[in-house]
Amino acid sequence: MLLENIYSQDSEQIDYSEIDEEDLKKLVLDFYDPEIATSALSELSIRKSKLIIDLSNTILKDSIGDNFLQSLAFKSLYEFEKNKAIEYIKNNYLKCDKRILLSIMESIIIDENYFKNNLELKIIARKAFERLKKIPKNNFNIPEDYEWVIKEFSL
Amino acid sequence: MSGVEGRNIGNYDATFWGTNEIKAGKPVGKAEGYATLNQALDVAKATTGAEVITEKNGKFHLNEVRGTSYSDESKSEISVRAYPSVNFSKFVAFTDDHNNVITQFNNTPNLEKLGNIDQVKAKLAMMPNNIPANQALKVAGTLLGVASPATYKTSEKLMESLKMMPKYLPNELKSKFEEMLTPKNLAILSATLAVYAASHAVGVGEAADAIMLGVALGFLGADAIKVGKDFYNFATVAANAKTTPELEKAAKHLADGISTALIDGAMVAVGSRVGRGGKPTTIEPKPTGRPPTTPVEPTKPIGRPSTPVEPTKPIGRPATPVEPAKPIGRPSTPVEATKPTIVEEFPVPYGNKINKVKVALKDDVAVPTGKVEIFIRGKAKTFTKEMAEELKSLNEAKKANPKEFEANPENVSKLKNLEKLKHNFERTLEMAKTLERAGIEDTPANNQMIIEKLLEAGKSVTKENKTITTEIKGSKGTVIFESKWDILPDGTKYMNTVILKPKK
Numbered sequence: 001m002l003l004e005n006i007y008s009q010d011s012e013q014i015d016y017s018e019i020d021e022e023d024l025k026k027l028v029l030d031f032y033d034p035e036i037a038t039s040a041l042s043e044l045s046i047r048k049s050k051l052i053i054d055l056s057n058t059i060l061k062d063s064i065g066d067n068f069l070q071s072l073a074f075k076s077l078y079e080f081e082k083n084k085a086i087e088y089i090k091n092n093y094l095k096c097d098k099r100i101l102l103s104i105m106e107s108i109i110i111d112e113n114y115f116k117n118n119l120e121l122k123i124i125a126r127k128a129f130e131r132l133k134k135i136p137k138n139n140f141n142i143p144e145d146y147e148w149v150i151k152e153f154s155l
Numbered sequence: 156m157s158g159v160e161g162r163n164i165g166n167y168d169a170t171f172w173g174t175n176e177i178k179a180g181k182p183v184g185k186a187e188g189y190a191t192l193n194q195a196l197d198v199a200k201a202t203t204g205a206e207v208i209t210e211k212n213g214k215f216h217l218n219e220v221r222g223t224s225y226s227d228e229s230k231s232e233i234s235v236r237a238y239p240s241v242n243f244s245k246f247v248a249f250t251d252d253h254n255n256v257i258t259q260f261n262n263t264p265n266l267e268k269l270g271n272i273d274q275v276k277a278k279l280a281m282m283p284n285n286i287p288a289n290q291a292l293k294v295a296g297t298l299l300g301v302a303s304p305a306t307y308k309t310s311e312k313l314m315e316s317l318k319m320m321p322k323y324l325p326n327e328l329k330s331k332f333e334e335m336l337t338p339k340n341l342a343i344l345s346a347t348l349a350v351y352a353a354s355h356a357v358g359v360g361e362a363a364d365a366i367m368l369g370v371a372l373g374f375l376g377a378d379a380i381k382v383g384k385d386f387y388n389f390a391t392v393a394a395n396a397k398t399t400p401e402l403e404k405a406a407k408h409l410a411d412g413i414s415t416a417l418i419d420g421a422m423v424a425v426g427s428r429v430g431r432g433g434k435p436t437t438i439e440p441k442p443t444g445r446p447p448t449t450p451v452e453p454t455k456p457i458g459r460p461s462t463p464v465e466p467t468k469p470i471g472r473p474a475t476p477v478e479p480a481k482p483i484g485r486p487s488t489p490v491e492a493t494k495p496t497i498v499e500e501f502p503v504p505y506g507n508k509i510n511k512v513k514v515a516l517k518d519d520v521a522v523p524t525g526k527v528e529i530f531i532r533g534k535a536k537t538f539t540k541e542m543a544e545e546l547k548s549l550n551e552a553k554k555a556n557p558k559e560f561e562a563n564p565e566n567v568s569k570l571k572n573l574e575k576l577k578h579n580f581e582r583t584l585e586m587a588k589t590l591e592r593a594g595i596e597d598t599p600a601n602n603q604m605i606i607e608k609l610l611e612a613g614k615s616v617t618k619e620n621k622t623i624t625t626e627i628k629g630s631k632g633t634v635i636f637e638s639k640w641d642i643l644p645d646g647t648k649y650m651n652t653v654i655l656k657p658k659k
Binding site: 004005006007008009010011012013014032033034035038039041042045046066068069071072075099106109110111112141142144148152 | 503504505510537543547550553554557567568571572574575577578579580581582584585588639641643649651652654
């Protein structure tokens, strides 16, 4: 019922808290409307849904949606299943899209202590940072995010 | 409550009762129950003008359009009921004395011809307020698909008959006429023909027939008398039709006349007159003789409420502007495209709600203007500087003391919401950049051009294909517009969203 005509609404008009988890998952995977898909993924994360780990993993593994959805999926994965997120970093930090790289760096900075105490991860974090630094600031839609990472990274 | 009510008992044996006069139509005329179904149906039909029994797939369904006035006359009620063969279904739309449209439903999952209950609700919700009872009757009847020609205006009868006409044409002409009879052309032709029909009611002769034929349809063949007669029969039979078969009969007359005219070589005249980009658009009738005594009502599409609501802020669908009649055959010069209409508050159903959206509307295609002028231009204020600051401080708080941060669910929820908004905002900025890079600057002219391209794209939307890809060239590159559409309950193709990608 709530899904009917949902796509004719602006994302901000939808009350995602009224939609059940399976339907939210469907909205994400359909990626029919990127804004709605992103909001649905965020809602699952807010609810700490059991679906969020597998869903985030699938989005990243199968490159579902766009870089913005995948960035959010990475952050969700990092929050709820850090090991899998670290695995993703290890395998992708040199080749992933710049927007996802920025999300990776944000997560690393916020969870700095975890990386500090692990040499392998510290090296990966530094390499990822080096890659990010080479990307011109104005390639990011919100350059302030980039500047924040450059300023805060201290590993 | 009183009126005419039907109950489905066994093999269409039903009892009916009625007391008060029906405000929305003619008086019921009988105070007590009716002895037979047919008797009751005759009364209901005469009262409401609706076909009360319909047949579908060999099964008969009793449909009823009911009008009721309460004894204290505080309100009138219009209801339409559909009785599928087994399950009782009911759908009621009624107006009270304050001219509010109220809806009421019984527990039925399906309504014949209308789809499921949510679709009915959505349709009803799109009905404007302030419609008088007699119009509510028609709207309700139309919604259920039971409104009959008896309730139509003359121009609407002619329009319906015109729509039926191509199927009676020879195969080689059918597709040409189907193509020609667009909703807008139908509107202009039926309005014209209504004048003709009215003129005939006061005795305008065959000369007027011929002139009208020539002017309205653009062809007058060698067998002008036969053509004129067929045309006369079409217009008068359709104008006086009370049933669908009568409209069909009228359509056959018209098809016969057209076939005769074309067989006799009138197509040559058509080709010479309109096929070269002449002006077939000015089909203003100028009947000879006395002017019609009955005023001709402006043409409005059937199925949409006919009462205008607040002219400055239309709530329902506005009447679409009349498009010039399309010439038969291929014009040698391009026909100027009509501009879309801007509707400030276009109703878009969602669950039990109706959201109102500013759209550009052309034919049955609607594009929310904000999606072009704001959304893809990165101007949506969904992520402000204040939000960015708040997100930054939340991230810093999380970094400084993760456990304390996580312990406060409000913080976590706020952070995630802001992250979501940021990602969505970034996406719109990306699209804006894509347009800029292609040289499609943010100007009113460019945005108008994009809207028109999307309106064009929307024409090809079908139930099976609701994602349309369009390429728009700029001075520096090409952008791929992937537009995503829904078909609203009233058939409008509505653009939900659009995703832009640079063409590599």
